[in-house]
Amino acid sequence: MDPCNCIEPQWPADELLMKYQYISDFFIALAYFSIPLELIYFVKKSAVFPYRWVLVQFGAFIVLCGATHLINLWTFGMHSRTVAVVMTTAKALTAAVSCATALMLVHIIPDLLSVKTRELFLKNKAAELDREMGLIRTQEETGRHVRMLTHEIRSTLDRHTILKTTLVELGRTLALEECALWMPTRTGLELQLSYTLRQHNPVGYTVPIHLPVINQVFSSNRAVKISPNSPVARLRPFAGKYVPGEVVAVRVPLLHLSNFQINDWPELSTKRYALMVLMLPSDSARQWHVHELELVEVVADQVAVALSHAAILEESMRARDLLMEQNVALDLARREAETAIRARNDFLAVMNHEMRTPMHAIIALSSLLQETELSPEQRLMVEMILKSSNLLATLINDVLDLSRLEDGSLQLEKGTFNLHSVFKEVFNLIKPVASVNKLLVTLNLASDMPVYAVGDEKRLMQTILNVSGNAIKFSKEGSISIAAFVIKSESLREYRNAEFFPVPSDGHFYLCVQVKDMGSGISPQDIPKLFTKFTQTQPLATRNSGGSGLGLAICKRFVNLMDGHIWIESEGLGKGCTASFIVKLGFPERHNETKLLFVPKVQANHVQTNFAGLKVLVLDDNGVSRSVTKGLLMHLGCNVTTVGSSDECIRVVSQEHKVVFMDVSMDCYEVASHIRERFGKRHERPLVVALTGNTDKATKENCIRFGLDGVILKPVSVDKMRNVLAELLEHRVLFEAM
Amino acid sequence: MDAASQLLKQWSDHLQRLCQEGFLDDQFLQLKQLQDEDNPKFVVEVVSLFFDDSEKLLSNMAKALEEKVVDFKQVDAYVHQFKGSSASIGALRLKNGCINFRNYCETQNKEGCLRCLQQLKQECYVLKDNLKALFMLEQQYVAAGGSISKLS
Numbered sequence: 025m026d027p028c029n030c031i032e033p034q035w036p037a038d039e040l041l042m043k044y045q046y047i048s049d050f051f052i053a054l055a056y057f058s059i060p061l062e063l064i065y066f067v068k069k070s071a072v073f074p075y076r077w078v079l080v081q082f083g084a085f086i087v088l089c090g091a092t093h094l095i096n097l098w099t100f101g102m103h104s105r106t107v108a109v110v111m112t113t114a115k116a117l118t119a120a121v122s123c124a125t126a127l128m129l130v131h132i133i134p135d136l137l138s139v140k141t142r143e144l145f146l147k148n149k150a151a152e153l154d155r156e157m158g159l160i161r162t163q164e165e166t167g168r169h170v171r172m173l174t175h176e177i178r179s180t181l182d183r184h185t186i187l188k189t190t191l192v193e194l195g196r197t198l199a200l201e202e203c204a205l206w207m208p209t210r211t212g213l214e215l216q217l218s219y220t221l222r223q224h225n226p227v228g229y230t231v232p233i234h235l236p237v238i239n240q241v242f243s244s245n246r247a248v249k250i251s252p253n254s255p256v257a258r259l260r261p262f263a264g265k266y267v268p269g270e271v272v273a274v275r276v277p278l279l280h281l282s283n284f285q286i287n288d289w290p291e292l293s294t295k296r297y298a299l300m301v302l303m304l305p306s307d308s309a310r311q312w313h314v315h316e317l318e319l320v321e322v323v324a325d326q327v328a329v330a331l332s333h334a335a336i337l338e339e340s341m342r343a344r345d346l347l348m349e350q351n352v353a354l355d356l357a358r359r360e361a362e363t364a365i366r367a368r369n370d371f372l373a374v375m376n377h378e379m380r381t382p383m384h385a386i387i388a389l390s391s392l393l394q395e396t397e398l399s400p401e402q403r404l405m406v407e408m409i410l411k412s413s414n415l416l417a418t419l420i421n422d423v424l425d426l427s428r429l430e431d432g433s434l435q436l437e438k439g440t441f442n443l444h445s446v447f448k449e450v451f452n453l454i455k456p457v458a459s460v461n462k463l464l465v466t467l468n469l470a471s472d473m474p475v476y477a478v479g480d481e482k483r484l485m486q487t488i489l490n491v492s493g494n495a496i497k498f499s500k501e502g503s504i505s506i507a508a509f510v511i512k513s514e515s516l517r518e519y520r521n522a523e524f525f526p527v528p529s530d531g532h533f534y535l536c537v538q539v540k541d542m543g544s545g546i547s548p549q550d551i552p553k554l555f556t557k558f559t560q561t562q563p564l565a566t567r568n569s570g571g572s573g574l575g576l577a578i579c580k581r582f583v584n585l586m587d588g589h590i591w592i593e594s595e596g597l598g599k600g601c602t603a604s605f606i607v608k609l610g611f612p613e614r615h616n617e618t619k620l621l622f623v624p625k626v627q628a629n630h631v632q633t634n635f636a637g638l639k640v641l642v643l644d645d646n647g648v649s650r651s652v653t654k655g656l657l658m659h660l661g662c663n664v665t666t667v668g669s670s671d672e673c674i675r676v677v678s679q680e681h682k683v684v685f686m687d688v689s690m691d692c693y694e695v696a697s698h699i700r701e702r703f704g705k706r707h708e709r710p711l712v713v714a715l716t717g718n719t720d721k722a723t724k725e726n727c728i729r730f731g732l733d734g735v736i737l738k739p740v741s742v743d744k745m746r747n748v749l750a751e752l753l754e755h756r757v758l759f760e761a762m
Numbered sequence: 763m764d765a766a767s768q769l770l771k772q773w774s775d776h777l778q779r780l781c782q783e784g785f786l787d788d789q790f791l792q793l794k795q796l797q798d799e800d801n802p803k804f805v806v807e808v809v810s811l812f813f814d815d816s817e818k819l820l821s822n823m824a825k826a827l828e829e830k831v832v833d834f835k836q837v838d839a840y841v842h843q844f845k846g847s848s849a850s851i852g853a854l855r856l857k858n859g860c861i862n863f864r865n866y867c868e869t870q871n872k873e874g875c876l877r878c879l880q881q882l883k884q885e886c887y888v889l890k891d892n893l894k895a896l897f898m899l900e901q902q903y904v905a906a907g908g909s910i911s912k913l914s
Contacts, residue, residue, distance in 0.1 A: 648812045648847035652793065655804050659796040687846075717849060738849065741792050 056090025
């Protein structure tokens with residue numbers, strides 16, 4: 025034992041303490057060495073560890089600490105200088121690393137802490153997303169249910185099936201205990217239980233519609249929770265001790281066809297609603313979830329649509345059935361009407377003939393009788409017979425006319441006629457009758473009224489006569505005025521009404537005729553009846569003249585056929601009346617083409633037989649024909665010149681010749697044109713007439729084209745020639761006026 | 763006036779026969795009507811005119827048909843003229859013959875035309891004889907003192 029200068033421990037080495045220190049150091053070293061091993065092991069295992077270099081640093085720190093403690097083991101006893109150096113190195117290193125580690129930790133620990141925060145945040149987020157996922161899933165589920173329900177509901181157009189299906193499907197989807205539908209009654213004041221899920225025959229419960237709970241449901245389009253005790257929810261007899269499930273009610277709009285406007289969506293204010301009530305199972309502690317309520321609302325809307333479709337379909341089916349029925353009925357009616365018309369026409373045709381024959385006999389014989397010697401009494405009697413039979417004949421004619429008018433088989437005969445002369449004739453016809461009744465008749469024709477017009481002369485005259493006749497018939501005193509004027513295009517509009525729509529046009533004009541009288545007048549309520557057949561406005565006893573009541577009806581038909589309108593105005597009984605009618609007439613064509621004169625039927629009455637000295641020219645190259653024609657004309661007294669060629673004709677013809685007869689085989693067309701050019705105006709030049717044996721159209725057309733005044737077919741008899749000359753000479757006068 | 767009335771009867775029978783056999787038609791009667799005091803010889807004049815005319819026409823037709831190359835249009839024109847004349851005096855058969863003739867002309871059938879021409883000539887002679895007889899009777903009647911008016 026060397027005495028050493030080292031400091032001796034203060035107390036003698038306590039073996040036990042030393043031992044414990046020794047062991048502790050050993051274990052510390054062990055632990056410190058194993059920590060990095062563990063770290064490495066686990067880090068190796070983990071995939072992600074961002075701070076490897078931290079680990080290295082930490083590992084170094086730990087290892088050095090462990091080394092220090094390990095080396096400490098040798099320093100308990102005597103140790104050499106190497107050990108001390110090693111110890112010191114170790115300690116120094118350890119110190120360095122520790123400080124470095126300490127410094128580094130200042131940076132690392134906040135990071136590590138924030139990692140933790142982020143982890144927490146992410147966990148929360150994940151939880152939230154899970155929740156949302158759950159929500160979406162339920163919604164999607166709901167949507168699926170709705171689609172399925174809608175599909176079921178809309179797959180049928182039958183109202184009952186729709187409603188039943190709705191209830192069934194809803195009940196299934198939502199696992200309901202009871203589902204009920206209350207429909208408004210016809211009066212709209214009550215709701216009636218129409219369909220339920222469980223009970224198959226709902227007894228007709230009704231509740232008044234104006235309950236507060238119902239109003240509450242109807243006022244919003246959401247599903248509303250209502251109390252299970254409300255009258256609409258009390259569907260089952262109260263069985264005692266169960267807790268009823270929650271009840272929800274929703275309104276179902278009942279849309280009507282009339283609610284759909286083209287331009288805007290249906291207003292929901294003036295609507296009828298049905299009430300759908302849904303009850304959760306009792307004793308289940310289930311509650312209505314939001315998504316379930318939404319499902320219910322959507323379904324209610326869909327049901328409304330489906331119901332309206334069904335209603336529209338029902339409506340259209342009904343309309344179609346109705347139309348078909350009507351169609352069948354109309355067809356039958358039409359056939360019956362046709363049969364009736366045919367029967368009537370046959371009857372009329374037969375009766376017409378049958379009636380006319382004896383009528384004819386009566387009239388003819390009575391007029392003959394009038395001619396014979398009769399005593400005054402007999403004469404009076406015969407006159408009465410004649411008068412009555414004339415009336416009867418007129419009646420028969422009227423009836424036949426009217427039936428033809430109604431059939432539409434009557435057609436107007438259009439022709440050019442002298443309008444002024446029509447009125448004059450009417451005037452002349454009624455003047456004697458009027459003067460017998462001491463009535464003054466005045467005729468007033470407007471100055472702008474055309475002289476000639478195109479229309480049905482006979483029927484126009486008939487109408488004017490009828491109207492004027494009525495005026496005379498129903499006037500006992502005073503005067504009758506007949507006025508006619510043309511309505512100017514500007515004033516046409518004043519005459520328009522529901523039935524009459526005059527349209528101004530170039531070739532036509534509207535003639536208005538007004539007959540005013542100061543007679544017995546007509547009361548306003550009788551005016552509409554005037555134009556209907558067979559009605560009389562006065563009792564039979566006061567009628568002092570004939571009249572079947574058909575006259576005005578026929579006039580109305582004629583006037584309508586002439587695109588016109590007839591009406592009567594009267595201030596009242598005793599104040600006279602004004603009958604007016606408007607008819608559409610055409611303007612006559614104004615061109616120089618003459619009307620070709622084919623030899624007309626024999627007119628026995630007014631044939632001029634004296635053609636004395638009438639200068640005529642005959643052109644024919646056939647000598648025989650020439651002398652025959654000459655003989656013919658000379659026999660009738662004409663002064664005849666004959667020529668054998670067209671040149672000669674042109675040389676010889678002069679203004680003095682009134683007519684030139686030419687055989688058509690000559691160049692008669694050129695001669696005709698020459699004559700026309702040379703002599704100009706029609707009333708001064710000779711008339712040119714062709715004689716031909718041809719009856720074909722080409723000849724006639726050529727004659728018209730070259731402006732000949734007539735064509736005669738050979739052979740010509742004396743009578744024929746006489747008539748031809750008469751027509752030519754007479755109608756020349758007519759041509760002049762054009 | 764027995765002779766006169768007898769002659770009248772003869773005349774009237776003759777005329778009737780001519781009409782019935784189709785030699786003459788209504789036109790001839792019309793011509794008769796034209797004969798009056800102013801124009802006593804009207805019918806005779808017209809008939810003579812006719813026969814002169816027809817002779818000319820017939821010879822023209824014959825000449826035209828004898829040509830090497832027959833101008834059917836020309837022939838047709840002649841026939842047309844003849845037809846017109848025949849129609850004017852009421853020679854029915856001649857008129858119908860002309861219609862036939864014209865058909866052959868249209869088809870340019872020389873044989874047919876020649877045949878028709880022959881026929882026409884034939885008919886013409888027959889008619890001429892008949893009418894001569896008629897006029898002779900007329901003259902005799904007038905000579906016997908009959909009134910012309912009864913001849914209508």
